[in-house]
Amino acid sequence: MFGTPGFGELIIILLIVLVIFGAKKLPEIGGGLGKAISNFKKATTQPDEIDVTPKAKDETEEKKKD
Structure with missing residues (x-):
């Protein structure tokens, strides 16, 4: 009943x-989704x-000066 969507279902979703x-x-x-998946x-x-x-x-002395 709830298997992987076929080509027709993907077209309807798109x-x-x-x-x-x-x-x-x-x-x-699409770009945001791709970056999220890769991360x-x-x-x-x-x-x-x-x-x-x-x-x-x-490094610690330089931070104290700022």
């Missing part, structure tokens, strides 16, 4: 999105890392 958002917004929506893939494949290296003395 037409509905086109009517709702308009032709000018579709490239922006999600990066986040799931990279191991969790925490940087625990101490800062150099020069």
Whole structure:
């Protein structure tokens, strides 16, 4: 009943999105969706890392001067 959508269903969904958002917004929506998917893939494949290296003395002194 609820399997993967076929070609006809994808065309109907695309037409509905086109009517709702308009032709000018579709490239922006697609680009944003692509960036979101790539960022999600990066986040799931990279191991969790925490940087625990101490800062150099020069960096901390420069921040105090500002």
